[in-house]
Amino acid sequence: MKDSIISVHYLKKAYGEHIVLDGLNFEVERGSIFALLGENGAGKTTTVRILSTLIQADSGTATIAGYDTHHESDFVKQNISLTGQYASVDELLTGEENLMMMGRLNHLDRKLVKKRTAELLEQFELTKAAKKQVKTYSGGMRRRIDIAISLLASPQVIFLDEPTTGLDPRSRRKMWSMIQQLAKNGVTIFLTTQYLEEADQLADKIAVIDNGRIVEEGTAEELKNMIGDENLELTFADFRAFQHAIKLIHGLVNEKEQRITIRTGSIESLRRLLNTLYEHEIEPSSVNFQKPTLDDVFMDITSRNTKELSANA
Amino acid sequence: MRKSNLYWSITDGWTMSQRSLKHIFREPESLLMAIGLPVAIMVMFVYIFGGAIQTGTDYVNYVVPGVIITCAGFGSSLIAISVTQDMVGGLFERLRSMPLLPSSLMIGHVTGGFIRNVIATTVIFLVALLIGFQPNAGFLDWLGVIGLLSLFMLSLNWLFVAIGLIMKSVETANAATFPMLFLPYISSAFVPTETMPVWLQAFADNQPMTPLIETLRGLLIGTPIDNNGWLTIFWFGSLLIISFIISGAIFKRRKKE
Ligand SMILES: Nc1ncnc2c1ncn2[C@@H]1O[C@H](COP(=O)(O)OP(=O)(O)OP(=O)(O)O)[C@@H](O)[C@H]1O
Numbered sequence: 406m407k408d409s410i411i412s413v414h415y416l417k418k419a420y421g422e423h424i425v426l427d428g429l430n431f432e433v434e435r436g437s438i439f440a441l442l443g444e445n446g447a448g449k450t451t452t453v454r455i456l457s458t459l460i461q462a463d464s465g466t467a468t469i470a471g472y473d474t475h476h477e478s479d480f481v482k483q484n485i486s487l488t489g490q491y492a493s494v495d496e497l498l499t500g501e502e503n504l505m506m507m508g509r510l511n512h513l514d515r516k517l518v519k520k521r522t523a524e525l526l527e528q529f530e531l532t533k534a535a536k537k538q539v540k541t542y543s544g545g546m547r548r549r550i551d552i553a554i555s556l557l558a559s560p561q562v563i564f565l566d567e568p569t570t571g572l573d574p575r576s577r578r579k580m581w582s583m584i585q586q587l588a589k590n591g592v593t594i595f596l597t598t599q600y601l602e603e604a605d606q607l608a609d610k611i612a613v614i615d616n617g618r619i620v621e622e623g624t625a626e627e628l629k630n631m632i633g634d635e636n637l638e639l640t641f642a643d644f645r646a647f648q649h650a651i652k653l654i655h656g657l658v659n660e661k662e663q664r665i666t667i668r669t670g671s672i673e674s675l676r677r678l679l680n681t682l683y684e685h686e687i688e689p690s691s692v693n694f695q696k697p698t699l700d701d702v703f704m705d706i707t708s709r710n711t712k713e714l715s716a717n718a
Numbered sequence: 719m720r721k722s723n724l725y726w727s728i729t730d731g732w733t734m735s736q737r738s739l740k741h742i743f744r745e746p747e748s749l750l751m752a753i754g755l756p757v758a759i760m761v762m763f764v765y766i767f768g769g770a771i772q773t774g775t776d777y778v779n780y781v782v783p784g785v786i787i788t789c790a791g792f793g794s795s796l797i798a799i800s801v802t803q804d805m806v807g808g809l810f811e812r813l814r815s816m817p818l819l820p821s822s823l824m825i826g827h828v829t830g831g832f833i834r835n836v837i838a839t840t841v842i843f844l845v846a847l848l849i850g851f852q853p854n855a856g857f858l859d860w861l862g863v864i865g866l867l868s869l870f871m872l873s874l875n876w877l878f879v880a881i882g883l884i885m886k887s888v889e890t891a892n893a894a895t896f897p898m899l900f901l902p903y904i905s906s907a908f909v910p911t912e913t914m915p916v917w918l919q920a921f922a923d924n925q926p927m928t929p930l931i932e933t934l935r936g937l938l939i940g941t942p943i944d945n946n947g948w949l950t951i952f953w954f955g956s957l958l959i960i961s962f963i964i965s966g967a968i969f970k971r972r973k974k975e
C-alpha cells in the first residue's frame with residue numbers, strides 16, 4: 406500500500422463568484438517530490454495556502470500526516486514549512502540574522518538555532534554571505550535563504566511555491582539540485598511551477614492544474630506517453646517545396662520556420678510518407694525525430710480542456 | 719517541555735522587537751528623520767524664531783515638550799510602514815504557517831517602536847539641556863512626564879499598527895504618516911494658541927496634542943496644568959484602548975483572507 410502524507414479530497418474554494426478550486430483531488434506519497442503544474446491564475450498558490458493552513462477551503466478536506474489542515478491546524482503547522490511565492494526574508498537583516506530570528510520563532514533552543522543556522526548556511530552555499538544584509542543578495546541567494554529558513558525546524562513536508570520563478574538558468578539548475586538533495590534526506594516536497602521542464606526534472610509525480618481542476622496526473626513519462634509516439638519534424642529551406650509539402654502531408658504547420666511536424670505512428674506510415682515526398686521530388690532540408698516534450702503535453706491538455714469548456718457552454 | 723502561551727507571546731514579541739531595533743540602525747535615514755529632524759527643528763525654533771515668540775519663559779523651556787511629541791509622533795508613524803511591509807511581503811504569511819501566535823508581530827512593532835521613541839526622546843532631552851533647557855521638575859513630576867509620554871507613545875504605536883494593517887500598500891501607509899508631521903504644529907507646541915487666527919485656535923485648543931503639551935510643560939517647568947492632565951489621560955487612554963481593539967480585530971480578519 407502506498408503511504409500518502411498529503412491527501413486532498415474534493416477541495417473547493419471560490420472568491421465571490423470566481424471559482425478558483427473546483428473539486429481538487431490528489432495524494433502525495435511520503436518522501437516524494439510532487440509538482441503542481443499550472444499557468445498563471447490556475448490556483449496553485451491557493452492550493453498551497455489551503456494546505457499550509459493559511460486559508461480555509463469552502464468544502465472538501467485536506468490532511469497532512471493524518472491531521473486535518475483546518476481542524477487540526479496546530480498539528481499540521483508542526484509538520485510543515487512554507488516558502489511562499491514571494492520571498493519573505495527580512496532585507497535589512499543579514500542572512501544569518503534571518504535564520505537566527507526565524508529559528509527562535511520556531512521555538513528551537515538557542516544552541517540548536519546556532520547549529521541549524523550554520524548547517525543551513527553551509528548547505529545552501531551562503532556561508533560567505535552570512536554576515537551581509539539580504540538586500541545585497543542576488544535573486545538566487547534570496548531564494549536560497551528563503552528556503553533555508555523553511556528548513557530550520559526540520560519539517561516533514563515543505564511547500565515551495567514557484568521556487569525558481571525569476572531565476573536565471575544557472576541559478577535554476579542549482580536550485581534543482583538543492584531540492585533533489587532535500588528529497589534524498591527523506592523530506593516530502595510539494596512544489597508548484599509554471600515550468601514543465603522543472604516538473605520533468607524534479608518531480609516523481611506531476612499534477613496538471615487548470616481552471617481549478619487536476620486535469621492530468623502521473624509521472625513525467627506517463628504524461629509524455631499520453632500524447633503518443635515520436636514526432637517527425639521536416640524543415641524546408643525552399644519555400645515552394647514547403648508549400649507543396651503542406652498539400653501532401655497532414656501535420657502541424659509552422660509557417661515561420663517552414664516546418665511540418667507529423668505524428669509518425671507505424672514504421673509503415675513513415676515509409677509511405679517519405680515515399681510520397683520522394684515521388685514529388687520534394688527534399689526537406691532537415692529531418693528530425695523528436696520525443697514529445699512536456700510542453701507538448703501541457704499545450705495538448707490545456708487546449709483540450711478549453712475546447713471541452715467551450716463545448717459545454 | 720511545554721511552556722504557556724503567555725511565555726511564548728513574550729519571548730516571540732521580544733524576538734520581533736529585537737528585529738525592529740536592528741532595523742532602526744540599519745536604516746540610518748529613518749533614524750535621522752526620527753531624531754535629526756526634531757532636533758533640527760528645535761534648534762531652529764530656539765535660535766531663529768525663539769527671540770520673536772513671546773511665551774513668558776525662555777523659549778527653549780517652552781518648546782521642549784512640543785519637540786518631543788513631534789518626534790515621538792513621527793517615529794511612531796514609521797511603524798505603519800513596517801507593518802504594511804510585513805503584511806504585503808511574505809513575512810506575515812510565513813509566521814502564520816508556523817506554530818506560534820502571529821500577534822507577536824504586532825507586539826514586536828509596538829515594543830520596537832517604543833524603544834526607538836525612548837532613544838529619540840533621550841537624545842532630544844540631552845540636546846535641549848545643551849542649548850539651555852532648565853527644567854525644574856521634581857522626582858514625582860519626572861515620573862509623571864515618563865508616564866504620560868509612555869501612554870502617548872504606546873497609544874500612537876498601536877494606532878499606527880492599526881493603520882499599517884489597514885493599508886494595502888507601502889505607499890499609502892507612507893501617506894498616512896504625514897498628518898503626524900503637521901498635527902503638533904497646530905497646537906500649543908511651538909507658539910501659544912492665542913497667537914493663531916480664531917478658527918485655527920479653536921481646533922488647536924481642542925485637539926489632544928494641546929492638553930498633552932500643556933501638562934508636560936507644567937510638569938517640566940511649572941506652568942499651570944489645570945485639568946489638562948486628566949484630559950490627556952482621557953484622550954490617549956481612549957486612543958490606546960481603541961487602537962488596541964481595532965488592531966486585534968483587523969488582524970483577525972486579515973488572517974482569514
Ligand atoms: N484573496 C483573493 N481574492 C480574490 N481572488 C483571489 C484571491 N486570491 C487568489 N485569487 C484569484 O484566484 C485565482 C488563482 O490564484 P492563485 O494565486 O492560486 O494562482 P496561481 O496558480 O498561484 O497563479 P500564479 O502562477 O500567477 O502565481 C486568480 O485568478 C486570482 O485572481
Ligand SMILES: [Mg+2]
Pocket residue numbers: 449450451490566
Ligand atoms: Mg501563485
